[in-house]
Amino acid sequence: LKxxxxxxxxxxxxxxxxxxxxxxxxxxAVGYGxxxxxxxxxxxxxxxEDFLAAxxxxxxENRFTRAAFADIATAFTxxxxxxxxxxxxxxxxxxxxxxxxxxxxxxxEGAPGEAPWRVMVHLRQIQEEEPFxxxxxxxxxxxxxxxxxxxxxxxxxxxxVVEVPCPARPVRVDVDPxxxxxxRLDALEVPPALSTxxxxxxxxxxxxxxASNEEMALWRQLATDxxxxxxxxxxxxxxxxxxxxxxxxxxxxxxxxxxxxxGRVAEQGVAVETEKVQLVGDTLSPSDHSLVLVARAKGNPxxxxxxxxxxxxxxxxxLGRKLPHYTRYSYLAFRGSEPENVAKxxxxxxxxxxxxxxxxxxxxxxx
Numbered sequence: 135l136k137x138x139x140x141x142x143x144x145x146x147x148x149x150x151x152x153x154x155x156x157x158x159x160x161x162x163a164v165g166y167g168x169x170x171x172x173x174x175x176x177x178x179x180x181x182x183e184d185f186l187a188a189x190x191x192x193x194x195e196n197r198f199t200r201a202a203f204a205d206i207a208t209a210f211t212x213x214x215x216x217x218x219x220x221x222x223x224x225x226x227x228x229x230x231x232x233x234x235x236x237x238x239x240x241x242x243e244g245a246p247g248e249a250p251w252r253v254m255v256h257l258r259q260i261q262e263e264e265p266f267x268x269x270x271x272x273x274x275x276x277x278x279x280x281x282x283x284x285x286x287x288x289x290x291x292x293x294x295v296v297e298v299p300c301p302a303r304p305v306r307v308d309v310d311p312x313x314x315x316x317x318r319l320d321a322l323e324v325p326p327a328l329s330t331x332x333x334x335x336x337x338x339x340x341x342x343x344x345a346s347n348e349e350m351a352l353w354r355q356l357a358t359d360x361x362x363x364x365x366x367x368x369x370x371x372x373x374x375x376x377x378x379x380x381x382x383x384x385x386x387x388x389x390x391x392x393x394x395x396x397g398r399v400a401e402q403g404v405a406v407e408t409e410k411v412q413l414v415g416d417t418l419s420p421s422d423h424s425l426v427l428v429a430r431a432k433g434n435p436x437x438x439x440x441x442x443x444x445x446x447x448x449x450x451x452x453l454g455r456k457l458p459h460y461t462r463y464s465y466l467a468f469r470g471s472e473p474e475n476v477a478k479x480x481x482x483x484x485x486x487x488x489x490x491x492x493x494x495x496x497x498x499x500x501x
Contacts (some may be wrong), residue, residue, distance in 0.1 A: 203222050235257070331428065425467055428481075
C-alpha cells in the first residue's frame with residue numbers, strides 16, 4: 135500500500151485489467167500490489183478454506199487455457215455463493231483506490247447491562263472518484279481489557295457508520311490498523327521511506343560543497359542516474375539557507391544539512407556524532423559506513439527528504455544501484471565500497487490520523 139501511495143501518481147495510474155508486465159515502479163505497484171490486495175480482501179471476506187476452494191475450482195476449470203479476472207469471479211461465485219462479479223469488476227476495470235478518513239468517532243454511555251458503552255465511528259471515502267466497495271476492520275481498545283474488540287464495517291460506500299457495543303469503557307479506536315484494505319494511505323499513517331522520495335517528481339539534490347572533486351563527481355553521477363530521463367536539479371549546500379519542504383536528496387557525510395535530517399528522526403532512536411552513529415540500537419562508525427536516513431519535510435508531511443552519506447566515497451556508485459531496490463525502508467546502513475548492507479528498518483508511525491484517543495489522558499497502545 136505504501137509503494138502504491140508513493141509511486142502511483144494520478145497520471146501514472148491505470149486499471150489492473152491493463153497490466154501486462156512490470157516496466158516501472160508504478161506499474162509494479164498496480165500489477166503486483168493492487169492484485170495482491172484484491173486477493174487478500176477476497177480471502178478475508180470468505181475465509182481461508184473457501185478462498186482456497188475457490189482458487190482450486192478456478193484452476194480445475196481454466197488449466198491450460200487463457201483466463202481472466204472474470205473467471206476468478208465466476209469461481210468465487212460458484213464456490214462461495216453470492217455474486218462476485220461486481221466486486222472483481224470494480225477493482226479490475228477501474229483505476230485508483232479509495233482514500234479513507236475518520237470523519238467522526240465518539241463514545242456514548244448507554245443503559246446498564248452487558249454493553250453499557252458504545253463507540254460510533256463515521257468513516258468517509260474522500261477521493262474525488264466514486265466510492266469503492268470496501269469492508270473496513272475497526273479495533274476498539276477497552277479500559278482494563280488486554281484484547282481489543284474487532285468489528286467489520288461492511289459495504290462501505292462514500293459514508294459508513296459502524297456502531298461497536300462495548301462491555302467496558304472504550305479508550306482507543308483504530309481503523310484498518312494492519313492495512314487489510316486496498317487504499318491510498320495518509321502520509322502520517324506510515325513512516326516516510328525511500329519510496330516517498332523516489333516516487334516524487336523532480337526532487338532537489340543538495341550536494342556537499344566541502345567534498346573533494348572526486349567525491350563530488352560521484353554524487354553528480356548518482357543524481358544524473360536517479361533523475362533520468364530528466365536532468366537532475368542540483369544545488370550546493372553552501373548556497374541554500376534551509377532545506378525545502380519539497381522532496382530532496384541530501385548527499386554526503388560532509389553535507390551541512392545531514393545533521394538536521396538526523397535531528398528530525400531523533401525520536402526514532404537516531405543520534406549522529408562525529409565519532410559514532412546510533413541507529414535504532416546499532417552503533418556505527420561514520421568513517422567506514424554509509425548511512426541512509428529518510429525524514430519528513432517540515433511543512434509538508436506528505437513529502438520526504440533522504441540523507442545519503444557514503445564512506446568510503448567509492449561506495450557511492452554501489453549505493454546508486456542498490457538503493458532503488460530498498461524503497462520500503464526508512465533507514466539503512468552499509469559497509470565497504472561494494473557496499474554491503476548491515477542494517478535496515480522502518481520508523482515507527484507516531485501520529486496516525488486513522489487512530490483516535492477516546493480519553494482525555496495518554497492513549498494506550500493497541501495490543
